[in-house]
Structure formats: structure tokens, C-alpha cells
Amino acid sequence: MNLKKLTGALALSAVVASSLVAADTVKIGVQAPITGKYANEGQSIENFVKLIADEKNAAGGLLGKQIEVITCDDEAKAQKAAVCAKKLVNAGVIADIGSYTSGATEDAQTTYYRNKVLQTSDGTSDSLIKRKYWTFFRNSFPNSSQSDFTAEYMVNTKKYKNIVVLSDYSSYSAGLGDATEASVKALGGNVVFRGKIKAGTQNFTAMLTKVKAMNPDVIYYSGYYTDGGLLRAQQQQLQINADFVGGDSNDNPDFYKLAGKAAEGTVLINFPTPEILPYEVAKKYLAAYKETFKMNPPSIWPVTNADGLRAVIEGVEKTNSFDTKKISDYIRNDMKDFPGITGPFNIRADGERVGAKFVVYKMKNDGTKNVVSE
Amino acid sequence: MDIFLQQLINGLTIGSLYALVALGYTMVYGVMKLINFAHGDLVAFSAYVGLTIFTQFYGSNALNLVNIVIVFSLTAIVVAFVGVLLERLAYRPLRTAPRLSAVVSALGASLVIQNGIMLIWGPNMEIFPSDVFPATSWNFGGVIISFTQLVILALSAVLMIALYIFINKTKMGTAIRATAIDQDAAKLMGINVNRIIVIIFVVGSMLGAIGGLFIGIYYRGLTFDMGWLYGLNAFIAAIIGGIGSIPGAMLGGLLLGLFNAMIAGYISTEWAETFTFILLIVILILRPTGLLGEKTAEKV
Amino acid sequence: MNRTTSIATLFLVVMAVFPFLVDSAWLSIGITFLVFAVVAFSQDIILGRAGIFNMGHAIFFGMGAYTTAILNVHFGFEIIATIPFAIIIPVIFSILLAGPIIHLRGDYLLVATIGFNIIFEQVLSNDVFGLTGGPNGIFGIDVVRIFGYELYSDTSIYYIAFGLLLITLLIIRNLDTSKYGRALYYINKNEIAAKSMGINISYYKLFAFALGAAIAGAAGAVFAIQYSAVSPESFNFMQSVMFFAIVLVGGSASLPGIIIGTFVMFVLPELFTEFKESRYLIFGAAMVLTMILRPNGVWPAKFGNIPSFLKKKVAKQEESK
Numbered sequence: 001m002n003l004k005k006l007t008g009a010l011a012l013s014a015v016v017a018s019s020l021v022a023a024d025t026v027k028i029g030v031q032a033p034i035t036g037k038y039a040n041e042g043q044s045i046e047n048f049v050k051l052i053a054d055e056k057n058a059a060g061g062l063l064g065k066q067i068e069v070i071t072c073d074d075e076a077k078a079q080k081a082a083v084c085a086k087k088l089v090n091a092g093v094i095a096d097i098g099s100y101t102s103g104a105t106e107d108a109q110t111t112y113y114r115n116k117v118l119q120t121s122d123g124t125s126d127s128l129i130k131r132k133y134w135t136f137f138r139n140s141f142p143n144s145s146q147s148d149f150t151a152e153y154m155v156n157t158k159k160y161k162n163i164v165v166l167s168d169y170s171s172y173s174a175g176l177g178d179a180t181e182a183s184v185k186a187l188g189g190n191v192v193f194r195g196k197i198k199a200g201t202q203n204f205t206a207m208l209t210k211v212k213a214m215n216p217d218v219i220y221y222s223g224y225y226t227d228g229g230l231l232r233a234q235q236q237q238l239q240i241n242a243d244f245v246g247g248d249s250n251d252n253p254d255f256y257k258l259a260g261k262a263a264e265g266t267v268l269i270n271f272p273t274p275e276i277l278p279y280e281v282a283k284k285y286l287a288a289y290k291e292t293f294k295m296n297p298p299s300i301w302p303v304t305n306a307d308g309l310r311a312v313i314e315g316v317e318k319t320n321s322f323d324t325k326k327i328s329d330y331i332r333n334d335m336k337d338f339p340g341i342t343g344p345f346n347i348r349a350d351g352e353r354v355g356a357k358f359v360v361y362k363m364k365n366d367g368t369k370n371v372v373s374e
Numbered sequence: 375m376d377i378f379l380q381q382l383i384n385g386l387t388i389g390s391l392y393a394l395v396a397l398g399y400t401m402v403y404g405v406m407k408l409i410n411f412a413h414g415d416l417v418a419f420s421a422y423v424g425l426t427i428f429t430q431f432y433g434s435n436a437l438n439l440v441n442i443v444i445v446f447s448l449t450a451i452v453v454a455f456v457g458v459l460l461e462r463l464a465y466r467p468l469r470t471a472p473r474l475s476a477v478v479s480a481l482g483a484s485l486v487i488q489n490g491i492m493l494i495w496g497p498n499m500e501i502f503p504s505d506v507f508p509a510t511s512w513n514f515g516g517v518i519i520s521f522t523q524l525v526i527l528a529l530s531a532v533l534m535i536a537l538y539i540f541i542n543k544t545k546m547g548t549a550i551r552a553t554a555i556d557q558d559a560a561k562l563m564g565i566n567v568n569r570i571i572v573i574i575f576v577v578g579s580m581l582g583a584i585g586g587l588f589i590g591i592y593y594r595g596l597t598f599d600m601g602w603l604y605g606l607n608a609f610i611a612a613i614i615g616g617i618g619s620i621p622g623a624m625l626g627g628l629l630l631g632l633f634n635a636m637i638a639g640y641i642s643t644e645w646a647e648t649f650t651f652i653l654l655i656v657i658l659i660l661r662p663t664g665l666l667g668e669k670t671a672e673k674v
Numbered sequence: 675m676n677r678t679t680s681i682a683t684l685f686l687v688v689m690a691v692f693p694f695l696v697d698s699a700w701l702s703i704g705i706t707f708l709v710f711a712v713v714a715f716s717q718d719i720i721l722g723r724a725g726i727f728n729m730g731h732a733i734f735f736g737m738g739a740y741t742t743a744i745l746n747v748h749f750g751f752e753i754i755a756t757i758p759f760a761i762i763i764p765v766i767f768s769i770l771l772a773g774p775i776i777h778l779r780g781d782y783l784l785v786a787t788i789g790f791n792i793i794f795e796q797v798l799s800n801d802v803f804g805l806t807g808g809p810n811g812i813f814g815i816d817v818v819r820i821f822g823y824e825l826y827s828d829t830s831i832y833y834i835a836f837g838l839l840l841i842t843l844l845i846i847r848n849l850d851t852s853k854y855g856r857a858l859y860y861i862n863k864n865e866i867a868a869k870s871m872g873i874n875i876s877y878y879k880l881f882a883f884a885l886g887a888a889i890a891g892a893a894g895a896v897f898a899i900q901y902s903a904v905s906p907e908s909f910n911f912m913q914s915v916m917f918f919a920i921v922l923v924g925g926s927a928s929l930p931g932i933i934i935g936t937f938v939m940f941v942l943p944e945l946f947t948e949f950k951e952s953r954y955l956i957f958g959a960a961m962v963l964t965m966i967l968r969p970n971g972v973w974p975a976k977f978g979n980i981p982s983f984l985k986k987k988v989a990k991q992e993e994s995k
Contacts, residue, residue, distance in 0.1 A: 035497035037597060078811045078905030086901070090698040103810030107903040110814045114826070114902075131814065169644075169799060171810045196644060198799075199809075202593040205384040206638030206646070213377050226499060226595060233504065233594070237511060238380070239518050258595055260504025409781065464962050471969035473780070474727070478922045479965040481915055485958025493952060606788070606911075613785055648796045651789040658789075659774050662782045 025068040026061075026322060028053060028309065029093035029117075031084045031108060032100050033076035037200065037226045041100045041252065044302035046071050047293050049097050051285070052309055062316055074099055078107040085111035093117060094322050095312045097305050102128055102172035109136055118324050120308030122301040124248065125172040126179070132350045134328050139308035140301065141271070141356035143176040146248060149358045150269050151183030154218060154245065162192045164216040164242070166207070166231070168199040168223040176222035176247050192216060199227050204234050212240045222247040229258025236262035243267060251299045256367045268361045268369065271300040271342060276359075276371065282341045300342065307340040311347070314338060376516030381639040382632065387523045387592070389631020390530035394585030395608035396615070396623040397537065398578030404554040404618035405574055407473070411480040412460055413582060414605015415487035416453060418598070420583035421590030422495055424449040425502055442506075449587055450580040457579030458572055460487075466568075484602070492598040502594040526588050533581060534624050540577075541620055550574065554618060610654050616667025625666060678930065685933065689836060693829045701828045703944050705900050708835035709893050711936040712842050714920040716889035719849065721918065722926030722975075724882040725862035727780045730787030731917045733771075733794045734764040734887035736909025738894025740798065743812040743904045744805050753818045753899060760895035761888045768887035769880055776879050791911050798906035811905025815898055828900075835896050842889055846929070849885070858882055916940070923964050925971025934972050938964075 030049050032042035046069075053067040061067065070091050072084035081099060085108035088096055095118035099105045102123030112119040113133040121128070122140040129138065154160050163184055167177030174196065181191050192214045197204055208231070211219065219235060219242050221228050228250040235244065246255070248270040256263045274286050274297055285306065290296060297303055314335065315327035332351070337344040345355040361369035395417050402410045427445050464483040468476045511520035541547040553560040553570045561567055589604060590596055607630065615626025633653060638646040657664065688695075692704050717731045738760040745751040745759060775786045801808035817826035818834070825831070849855040857878045860868040869875055898904050916939055924935020938960070943953050964972065 035492075037499050039498040077907050078809065078813075078903065079901070079908040082813070082901040082903040082905075086702050087699060090702065106810060107813045107905060110902045169801065169808045171808060174808065198644070198647075200597075202595055203388060206381060206635050207643045209377060209380045209384065210639055210643075212380075230593070230595060237509075237518070237520050239511065239513060254499060254501065257501040260594075261509065407781075409784075467966045468969065471965070474922050475965040475969040478919050479962045481919055482958040482961025482963075482965070485954050485961065489952065489955035489958065493955065602912075606792070609785075610789075613782075617781075644800050645796070648793050651793045651796075654789045655775070655786050658778060658782050658786045662778060 024065055026063075026065040026316075027068045027070055027091060027093040028312075029088035029091065029096040029098075030069060030071040031074050031081065031088060031096050031098035031104070032071070033104070034071065034073035036075040036077070038076045038100055038224070040254070040298045041301055042073070042076070042098075044297045044299075045098060045100060045305045048289065048297065048302045048306040049309055051289055051292055052306060052313070055288075056313065062313060063320065063322070074104045074108075076101045076104055078103050081105070081107040082111065084108060089115040089117055094316075094324055095119065095309075095327075097121075097309050099123070100301060101170065102175075103170050106171060109133060112136070116324050118312060118328060120305070120312065122304045122308075123172060125175045127171055127175065129350050129352050134332075134351075135324065137308070137311075137328070137331060137347045137351040138353045139304040139311070141353060141358075143172070143179045145356055146269065146358065147176060147179035147183040150180050150220065150245070150247070151187050151189065153269065153360055154220065155184055155187040155189035158218070158243075160218040160243070161190060162214060162216045162218075163189055164193045164195070164211050164214065164219045165191055166195050166197060166211075166219060166221045166223070168197055168227060170199065170223070173199075173223040173247075173249070177220075180220060180222060180247075197223070197227060197231070199223060202227075202230055204231050205238065208234055208238050208240060212238060216240070216242045218243045218245055220245045220247070221250065224249045225252040225255040226258070229255040229263070232259040232262045232266055245269065248300075251361075253298055253367060256363070256365075261365060263363050264365045266363045267372070268363060269358060270361065271304070272357065272359050273300055273361075273369065274303050274341075277303075277342065279339070279341065279343065281339055285341050304340075304342050307338075307342050307345070310340070311335065311338055377639070379517045381635045383517060383519050383523060385632035385635030386628060387526050387631070388634065389611075389628040390526055391585050391588055391592070391627075392604075392608045392611045392630050393534065393624045393627025394530055394581050394588075395604060396612040396627045397534075397620065398582040399605075399609050400612040400615075400617055400620060400623040401550075401574045401578045403612070404620075405550065405557070405571060406465070408465065408476050409480065409609070410465075410578075411477070411605070412464070412483040412487055413578070414603070414608065415484050415491070415601035416457055416460070416579055417582045417586035417589070417604055417608075418596070418601030419456065419487055419491055420449055420453040420586030421502075421596050421600075422491055422500065423452050423583075424587040424590055425500060425596065426495075428503070428506065446584060446587060450583045453583035453586070454576045454579045456487075457575045457582075461571060461575045466571075488598055488601060491601075495598065497598065500596040502590045502596065504594065506591050522592055526592065529584070529588075533584065537577070537581070537620065538624075546573065607650070610650065612664075613654060614657055614664055616664025619664065619666045622664055622666035626664065629665075682930065686840075689839075693832050698828060701832060702900075703941060705828065705832050705835050706897075707936060707941055708832070708839050709897050709900070710917075710920075710940050711933060712835075712838050712893040712896075713890050714917055714924070714932045714936045715842050715846060716886040716893070717917045718921045718927060718932050719846070719858075719889075720882050720886040721921050722928075722932075723849075723855070723862060724858040724879055726776075726879055726882065727784040728787050728883075728886075729784050729911075729914050729918050730789075730791035730794075731886070731890060732909040732911070732913035733791055734768060734890035735894045735897070735913070735917075736794060736798070736904075736906075737764040737767060737887075738891030739898040739904045739909070740806065740812070740894070741891070742895040742898040743807075743815050746816050747812050747814055748805060753816055753895075754820065757892065757895050761891045764887040764891035764894075765884045768883040772880055772883040776876050776883075788911060788914075791914050795906050795910050798909070807905075809906060811903060813903035815902045815904070818899055831896070831900050834899070838892055838896055843929070845885075845889065854878065854881060919961060921971075923961060923971060925974040928971065928973055928975035931971050931973040931975065938972070 030046050032045040034042045050069050053069050057066050072087050074081040074084045081104035102125035105121040105123040113135045119136045120139050124140050124143050126143050165177050165181045167173040181194050197207055228246050232244050244266045246268045251268055251270045315330045319326040319330050331347050332349050345353050348354055360372045362372045363369050398413045427448055464479045507522045511518050549565045611626035611630040612623045615622030637649045713735050720726050720728045741760040741763050742756040745756040771790050798806045799809045817824050857873050920935035920939045925931025
């Protein structure tokens, strides 16, 4: 019994001792799905943050302090996100880069806000800006701008007559689906069916059989690639003759693998992919990424998050402080046309990114995409 | 009408998969009165093993019949081996312990297998190549049935008939049935109960392995924690059909698949799972021994 | 004071000053430990004492958490005001859900509770009536405010959780020495004999469910406060499995057993985050091993022939004669 108590006390003191950390670093947190179904996105976000941090550290650090990157795996799950937020806040980060999904970002938002830790994410759900937390700014574009572009493409460019809009239940996807439905209707388009599937259940034949009866000429899916790829494959299997248009989160190499031969001819609407970004800074960072990690980033999202980090670093250097309120004010009010890897951008007072450009891609079987229109 | 038939085909396909997995649960429960929570994870494991065998030995080219048989057999053997190991390590030591301890052990074993998968294959999603079976499908007046679906339906039917014959018409099958009714009496009859249990795990795991491989081929996206969902559904199927009853598991699986497809197709996809579980609870309240379960005199 | 009591006192003293001993990362873990311990105790009432195979306990935990979240975020209730509801709503549902299934034999009851748990998860994920928030859950839960004074630091939340634990321990002590506790003990031992003694089985079993649900609901409210967010996957079948395992691995109906069980099942994996990948594998293996080596739990209740609470009563009666 005494041994038990002794070990307990020892463990406790070891824990207390280990929490005394060496001082001269500035900590940047990464909250992303390192494991789980979106793992390749989350891992890429972490890679990019480390790439930029290493580059900065080699050049002398941030205001003289070395950047230390602390990662927390939120598995793209809302509760884990809340836990990660607490962990990163407790670890003393000044900013969090993440998460990949809007849901995980939202659940962590309030904790970062209460603890004055900056947060930037690629999440596109409009609700992320709803609370106007000064600690948060978006590094991608909101659903509402994507839905307008999508509606324009489907109604006016392609002139589809029977449009089916599918999404999953997450706040991002359902939001994008609803926004697209509204935009389509605003342009006079005809939405014959609006349905939701459960992400991760893999078997969508029941829903698709239902959809088939409505004779759609296009199926629009506003969710993630893990389900989008399977939807497309099963659509072909059920011989539903309709085009497939995917929202931004379908953009990932796994879409091709899951859709198999059916990937040929699917259309994707997204930010420009990393490879076709025309900017000098983009070419530089993508080359560096490829050299360090021996692969390209899976999509544009880790790159927008990298821009988020670069904006924070810019804020620190221009305000010459680690005061997060000052950095936030700088980013919103003083930073103009920041030369992002994903294009020049500004951050509005409510945290929204201004300056977004969309591209329509047509996918081919070998995993490449062609730009169809802009 | 053709929508209805289409949903029927879809439902029967997934139902056959449930049935194959449910058989593993019901056989173990029938003899050992234990819910083998780790079974679902074995099924997931078999999908991964199958994927590895495909990609290592054949690349991702479409295969001919002989190769497919080899891959299926190899997978089944590997999984059966793991199943026997599972029984030996996690369940045999607890034969005489309180029932609930075995349940916790099963849960622990489930975690081990799940995380074992994650450690071996990594946490990212693995994707089955799409051309294991030719991607042809036939159109019968609006109802589409694909080659893969046909194979699943046909092979599952064959396996279930084979199992039925095995259980009811062979000496070994009779021994299994006897052990399920009363272990001690079976021992007195000279039946080696340990051997029966090993056989049950082998057969159950093999069927589950084939089910798992089909799940991999049909659904294509594999995650290390996919086992518990399929396992749970298959387990529900076993209960609906009557846990401990082999025809019950088959019937339960098919019914569950159909029920799911019909609800999802005609009423609502979002609540399809909920309806399934409501059905389960209704059956438990009204007829707990399931559709084909024996009406025992035991107080429920 | 015997050995068990002195260890118990030491434990409580350490826990009382815990926030001042550790940094904020561990404080967070400490709060969740307390919350989970309370839930484990409430599960113990149902599983350990009454012997009901309940594998859906996360439902009541989740109902408490979601009640607080919904009332606060959607209806603007003060957190303090949500707590009575966080207790009552799980109790109501416990009776509604357990009522039809209470007469089922062990395994079937187990499966029914699993079914309820999954349905509950679906209701949460499907954003019913726009209230439950979908798979992303509900976030932005307010802080506790008492007389205008905000309690939002982790330390104050810790003490709220600690207070809850103390109340729970008190309830369980009282339960053990009361008519209800004795009835549950007899039902667990031999249901048919208990029935022949005139004990109304369904009544007492439902009572166990209701009490367990009430305590779990309160813990749920504290959980919601701690993370300012709730989401469906914290209350899924896996969580129920964890609470189920805590009771059995620690030791049913054993106060130290439950604490140890919560520590083993929840805190240990946190300690081993360096083994990030293989943590749960080792954990699962440990579960199997523990059951093989100690099938009655790490620290089983010493029931022997006559439990101590009965011995005391008999002794007192002898004295007063």
C-alpha cells in the first residue's frame, strides 16, 4: 500500500515538474484531424505550419524567439476539438491554425475566444463568422460566395433543368447545400430534390435510387470527398445519367480512388488548386513543400491555412508584439492585400476573408483535373 | 415498381452481408452465451487483409476466377487463425468467471483488434480498387443489378445453404447443436467441448471474413473503426432472427437489410437507422427470443 | 479508522487541494476525472448494485449535458437555472425508456439499452427541431453565474465537480444503509428469492435507473460547462461501454473500485499520450488481462457472507436488546 502511495506521489511530482517549460519560445498551435477520415488534410496542415515555422526559425525566429509548433489531433470530431482547444490554450499558444472542418473549428472557437488566443481556419461555414469573435479570422471563403458561383454555373452556364442538391449533416455541408439551393432558386433554377446523407455510412444506394426517380440532369454534392467519391461511384453503378458537381471539399486525391472509373467527367468547384496558382510566393512554397515532404498538398486547404499563419506572423512583426488583440486589430484594419500563397487577400472587421476566386474543374480518370471555366 | 425492386435488390445485397456476419455472432452466442463484441472488428480486419493480399500479389488488375478464390481462401484462413487466437486468449480463461467479465474482455479484445488494424495499416482511410470484379451491370427494365451484387447474393446463398447442411446433417453439426443446448450434458456424451468451440470460432470467423471482404469490395472505403458499426448491425440482425438460431441469423440479416433499404428509400434516409433500432426494441419487448428463436421456458 | 477509510480520507484531501498542485493541463483532466467518476458511480447503482445490464448509460449523461446546452444557448437560461432540468429530464426519460424493458433477462436488456443509446445519438445528430445541433453539436455555452459573479476559471469548475462528487458519495452511503439499498442488493443476489420476499422488483429496478439517471444528468451539466460545447460523439455507445467497463474493471458496488476504475479507464490513457498510437491497444489488452486476473474487478466489494452495512445494523439491534 505504501508503495502505491509513493508511486502516486512521484508520478504527481513528475507531472508538476514537467509542466515547467523552458521559456524562450513562442508557441503556435495546430488543431487538425491528424487521424481519422480527413487525416491527409490534417497532416498536411501540420506539415505546412512546420514548414513555415522552420523557415522562420532558420532566419532568426519570430521577434527573436524560436517558434514551437504544438499539434493536437481533433480527429475532425467536435468534442475532441473542444478538448484540443483547452489543451492548446493550456500549453500557452498565441494562435491556433485549424481546424480543417467547420464543425471542429466552431466547437473550439469559444474556448480560444475566452482565452484570447487567435484562431484561423479554412472552414467555410457561414456560421463561423456569426459571433464576430475578434480572435477568429477565416483564411478561406464563405459558403455564400461559393454557392452563388455554383448556382451561376449550374443554371446559367450549363442550363440544367432538374437539379438535385445533396449534403451531409455537418454545419459546413448542410450550410453550403442550403445556400446553393437558395442561390439556384434565386436565379430561377429548378431544384427537384434536396436530401441529406449521413457521412461515413458508405451505403447511399437507397438515397440514390430515390433520386433516380426524379430524372435529374445534375447531382450537386456539398459534402466531403470521402462520401462524394462513393456517391459518384454508386450513381454510375445504378446507371443514373446525370452530371455530378462537387463542392470544394470533394477536392482530394481520395475522391478519385473512391469513385474509380466514375470519376471521369465529374465537375468540381473550388479555389484554384495549389499547382495552378500563378503567384511567385505560391511556386516558392509549393516547391519547398514538395521537397520536404515528397508530395504535393492534397488540396488547397492546407495552403489557405498556411496563409493564415503567415498573416499572424506578419501581424506579430508589424506590431512588434505578441499581444493577440493588437495582432488581430492589425490584421483586420491595417493589413492590406497581404500577398498570400492563395492570392492577395484582406480580412474584414468581422473576420471574413475578402478576395476569393473560384474555378470549375473537370476531373479525369488519372487523377488530374482540367480547368473548364473561371 | 422498378424503384421498389431496385430497393429490394439493394436491401438484399446488404442483407446478405449482414447475414454472413450475423452467423458468427449467433454461433458463438448459441454455445457460449457470450456476445462476441470483437467479431465486428474481425470482419473489418478481414477487409484489410484481403486488400493487402490483392495489392501485394496482384496489383489492382481485374482478376480471374482462380485468383479470386485464392484471395478469398487466404483471407478466410488468416482471419480464422486470428479468431481462434481470440478465443484462446480472451475467452477461454474466463469460461468459469462471471458472465460480465467475459463481456468486458470481449470489449477489450475489440479495442485491441481495432487498434491493431490502425497500427498496421495506419489511421488513414484505405481504399479498395474498384475493379476487383468487372464493373458490368445488367438492366432489367429499369432495375440495375451489378456483377458484384450478383456475386454477393449468389455466394452468400451458397454459403448459407452449406452451413445449414453442415449444422443439421452432419455429425459435427449435431455435436455443435448439442453443445449449444447443454454444455455439460454434451460433455457427458463424450463431445469435446473445447474442440467444438474452436470449430465454431473457425467457421464463424471464416464466414465473417468473406462478409468483410465483400464489404471491402462493395463499399471500398475502409477505416479502422468501421468494424463496430457493421458488427452492431449484424448483431441486431442476429437478435431479430433469434440469437442462437442459425436460420434465424440468416433471416434476420436479410430482413434487416430489406427493412433498412425500404425505410431509407420510402420514408426517410436520416432516420433509417433509428427505425432499425426501434424495430429491435419492439421485437425485444414483444418477442425477445426473436423470430425464429425457440420459445424457451426460461423466464425473460 | 480502518485502512480503507484512511486511504479514502487521504484521497479526498488530495483531491480537495488538487488545483493548487498541478498545472492547467492536468487540472482539465482532473475535472473530467471527477465528472466521469460521478457518472461511473451512477452507473454502479444500476449495474453494480442492482445488477441491471445497462450499456446505455451515456444517454442520461448526454441528456443532462444537452439540456443545459439547449436551455442556455437556445433559450437563454442561466446555467444555474438549467441544472434542475438537467436532473429531471434524464429521470423522466429513464422511467419512460426502462419501463418497457425492465422485465427482460440480462442479455436482452443489454441489447435494448444499446439500441436506445444509438437512437439517442441519432436524435442528437439529426438536429431534431433544430435544437440538438447536428453532428457538430452545440457550442458557446455560457459560464456559471452566481449572484452576478462569474465562475469561469477551471479551478472554480473543478470545485463544482468536486462538490458533485461529494454529494454523490453521500447519496450512495445513504442508499447502502437504506431500505432501497438493501432491496437492490437482494435483487442482485437472487431475483426470484427477493420476489418471494415481497419485494417489487420492477419498482426498485426503476428506482435504481432513476437515481442513476439523475446523478448522471447532473454530471452532464458540469461536463457541458467545462467544455462550453457538447456534441453527439461524447455520448455515444462507446462512452456507455467505457462506463460499463469502469464499473466491472474497478469492482462493482465498491467505492474505491469505481474510483480506481475511472482512473484506469480514463486517466491512464491520458498519461500515456506519448504512446499515442498504441495507447488504446495497450488499454484494450489491459482490459482483457484485468478480467482474466481479477474477474471481479481490481478492488471488488468484500461482500463475503454478510455485507458490513447489515452487520452494523444487526450489531446495533443486539445492543439495544
